[in-house]
Amino acid sequence: MRPDLLKRVEALLPGTHQRPEVQLLYRMMRDYPQRGGKGVRSELLLLSAQAHGVQPGSAAWESALWLATALELFQNWVLIHDDIADDSEDRRGQPALHRLHGMPLALNAGDALHAYMWAAVQQAGVPGAFSEVLDMIHRTAEGQHVDLAWVEHREWQLHPDDYLEMVRLKTGYYTVVVPLRLGAVVAGRTPDPRFEAAGVALGAAFQIRDDVLNLIGDAALYGKEIGGDLLEGKRTLIVLHWLDHAPADQRATFLAQMARTRSDKDPQQILTLLEWLRESGSVQYAQEVANRLGDEGLTLLSAALAGLPGQDAAGQILTLAEQLTRREA
Amino acid sequence: MRPDLLKRVEALLPGTHQRPEVQLLYRMMRDYPQRGGKGVRSELLLLSAQAHGVQPGSAAWESALWLATALELFQNWVLIHDDIADDSEDRRGQPALHRLHGMPLALNAGDALHAYMWAAVQQAGVPGAFSEVLDMIHRTAEGQHVDLAWVEHREWQLHPDDYLEMVRLKTGYYTVVVPLRLGAVVAGRTPDPRFEAAGVALGAAFQIRDDVLNLIGDAALYGKEIGGDLLEGKRTLIVLHWLDHAPADQRATFLAQMARTRSDKDPQQILTLLEWLRESGSVQYAQEVANRLGDEGLTLLSAALAGLPGQDAAGQILTLAEQLTRREA
Numbered sequence: 001m002r003p004d005l006l007k008r009v010e011a012l013l014p015g016t017h018q019r020p021e022v023q024l025l026y027r028m029m030r031d032y033p034q035r036g037g038k039g040v041r042s043e044l045l046l047l048s049a050q051a052h053g054v055q056p057g058s059a060a061w062e063s064a065l066w067l068a069t070a071l072e073l074f075q076n077w078v079l080i081h082d083d084i085a086d087d088s089e090d091r092r093g094q095p096a097l098h099r100l101h102g103m104p105l106a107l108n109a110g111d112a113l114h115a116y117m118w119a120a121v122q123q124a125g126v127p128g129a130f131s132e133v134l135d136m137i138h139r140t141a142e143g144q145h146v147d148l149a150w151v152e153h154r155e156w157q158l159h160p161d162d163y164l165e166m167v168r169l170k171t172g173y174y175t176v177v178v179p180l181r182l183g184a185v186v187a188g189r190t191p192d193p194r195f196e197a198a199g200v201a202l203g204a205a206f207q208i209r210d211d212v213l214n215l216i217g218d219a220a221l222y223g224k225e226i227g228g229d230l231l232e233g234k235r236t237l238i239v240l241h242w243l244d245h246a247p248a249d250q251r252a253t254f255l256a257q258m259a260r261t262r263s264d265k266d267p268q269q270i271l272t273l274l275e276w277l278r279e280s281g282s283v284q285y286a287q288e289v290a291n292r293l294g295d296e297g298l299t300l301l302s303a304a305l306a307g308l309p310g311q312d313a314a315g316q317i318l319t320l321a322e323q324l325t326r327r328e329a
Numbered sequence: 330m331r332p333d334l335l336k337r338v339e340a341l342l343p344g345t346h347q348r349p350e351v352q353l354l355y356r357m358m359r360d361y362p363q364r365g366g367k368g369v370r371s372e373l374l375l376l377s378a379q380a381h382g383v384q385p386g387s388a389a390w391e392s393a394l395w396l397a398t399a400l401e402l403f404q405n406w407v408l409i410h411d412d413i414a415d416d417s418e419d420r421r422g423q424p425a426l427h428r429l430h431g432m433p434l435a436l437n438a439g440d441a442l443h444a445y446m447w448a449a450v451q452q453a454g455v456p457g458a459f460s461e462v463l464d465m466i467h468r469t470a471e472g473q474h475v476d477l478a479w480v481e482h483r484e485w486q487l488h489p490d491d492y493l494e495m496v497r498l499k500t501g502y503y504t505v506v507v508p509l510r511l512g513a514v515v516a517g518r519t520p521d522p523r524f525e526a527a528g529v530a531l532g533a534a535f536q537i538r539d540d541v542l543n544l545i546g547d548a549a550l551y552g553k554e555i556g557g558d559l560l561e562g563k564r565t566l567i568v569l570h571w572l573d574h575a576p577a578d579q580r581a582t583f584l585a586q587m588a589r590t591r592s593d594k595d596p597q598q599i600l601t602l603l604e605w606l607r608e609s610g611s612v613q614y615a616q617e618v619a620n621r622l623g624d625e626g627l628t629l630l631s632a633a634l635a636g637l638p639g640q641d642a643a644g645q646i647l648t649l650a651e652q653l654t655r656r657e658a
Contacts, residue, residue, distance in 0.1 A: 108473050109470075134447065141354070
């Protein structure tokens with residue numbers, strides 16, 4: 001994230017406490033933010049504010065910076081809790097927080113960070129921002145729930161449309177739709193209704209690319225373990241497409257491994273499954289769907305941004321949105 | 330909790346969704362609130378509002394009811410996450426949420442409930458309430474962190490003062506101090522500074538009684554497994570006092586069991602430890618400390634309430650506070 005947003009995060013969070021135990025909590029709250037993320041969502045929000053006419057240096061810009069800080073805090077507490085739910089190994093190239101400090105302390109640090117996200121929203125003082133953020137959490141929690149419920153209930157009777165609906169909720173709103181909408185709200189304008197369809201398509205394209213990178217990415221750039229989704233039993237577009245086309249014996253091997261918990265999975269079999277997935281046409285299929293959704297989203301977004309006062313910023317939004325859907329890391 | 334608060338909780342939370350997976354999330358969010366809790370914190374807040382001059386039926390009373398709803402939502406999302414952190418078996422006489430649906434779904438449902446707690450604060454529309462609630466979460470998270478860090482780091486070099494500081498943070502603010510303060514804030518008054526010392530003492534007395542009930546209570550009334558604190562390796566005043574006075578061999582047996590994870594503990598040895606603790610003077614000692622703190626808190630509280638306009642409600646606060654520190658379930 002931008003250095004000035006990290007500064008706001010650090011200014012907002014509690015700093016020192018006389019008890020060393022509590023000092024550890026404060027360090028844990030700062031850990032993920034300090035690892036540096038791409039800061040895509042906060043960047044989108046700030047560009048959207050400018051596209052809607054907010055001038056850097058103005059009072060509305062100050063509010064936009066606090067809302068951008070809130071999005072970064074949201075991303076970070078959600079990642080702490082996601083990593084616990086998935087028992088992920090790595091985050092941004094370092095061990096996940098619960099692997100460093102145990103699940104109970106990490107869970108609690110995520111809760112504390114969640115509360116400070118609302119403090120950043122409060123600092124912004126923008127009428128209407130509160131309900132946007134509530135809506136964002138509500139939908140993201142729904143998407144996260146659907147994703148986790150499929151794992152919990154060993155549900156594999158799923159189609160690409162199920163995946164796309166899950167991803168729309170889990171990724172679309174918080175990655176694109178709500179950042180774009182908040183940029184309008186902070187400018188005192190009504191968000192263009194086309195942001196929703198545009199953002200949902202772009203968010204899905206972004207997530208599908210993430211799923212592809214999880215299979216074939218460069219671990220050093222990606223920051224998470226390659227193949228982690230498979231260990232976590234994630235239903236990705238690639239896997240759902242592959243299941244519809246795989247030979248019966250490969251399908252049976254896959255489902256047998258997926259019926260096991262993460263720690264009971266056979267590492268050799270997982271490597272074999274990875275090879276099958278990589279060599280199938282399903283990665284290519286997923287990339288094509290991501291491209292199509294990316295194009296759809298960009299067309300819609302371009303139309304929605306066309307009449308706004310800040311056309312420089314609007315152009316940068318389109319560039320950023322295109323990078324999102326073509327991401328290599 | 331009061332039926333009218335449960336109604337507000339249910340009106341605020343999302344109700345129906347066309348996807349059955351999401352419907353399950355909504356049911357999970359309502360589960361703990363519907364099990365019924367004592368509703369002590371919301372009751373204290375409403376009585377404090379009346380003591381500060383808020384009339385039932387007024388606009389300020391409507392705000393007080395929303396803040397009371399927020400306290401109930403706080404209690405419920407915290408319990409979901411606490412039960413995960415401690416891997417507790419039961420809550421309010423039924424299996425803990427993560428034991429019914431798995432940890433990942435329960436963790437996420439707690440996060441969603443946390444967000445709706447802020448929606449209830451927003452509904453109240455009371456200037457100053459936001460920062461009271463943020464302060465409450467901040468301190469409760471600090472106390473929870475200290476409690477969990479002792480377990481995580483196998484820390485037993487602790488004294489009764491450490492316990493009392495932990496409990497002050499973990500229980501005192503959200504159980505007594507902040508409910509009392511919010512009652513003043515909703516009436517447009519500055520909270521009496523004595524509420525802090527009074528609430529911290531009463532909250533500690535309440536928690537010590539809880540620790541005693543966890544050892545010697547009636548499971549049916551108490552709603553949690555008796556001896557659960559011992560299985561979870563909790564540092565209670567009873568245990569810390571007992572460690573200072575136990576024979577060396579009993580102490581060694583205790584520490585050997587506490588070095589194990591919950592599932593690796595020897596059930597027979599735990600039963601023996603329970604007997605030793607129950608038969609020692611440490612339960613009696615803890616009850617005496619609770620009584621002393623309860624008396625201190627009641628004296629301070631009585632003085633702080635003396636000048637307020639609603640003396641009927643002030644009297645009921647003192648009765649409720651006394652019940653808290655003498656609780657039998």
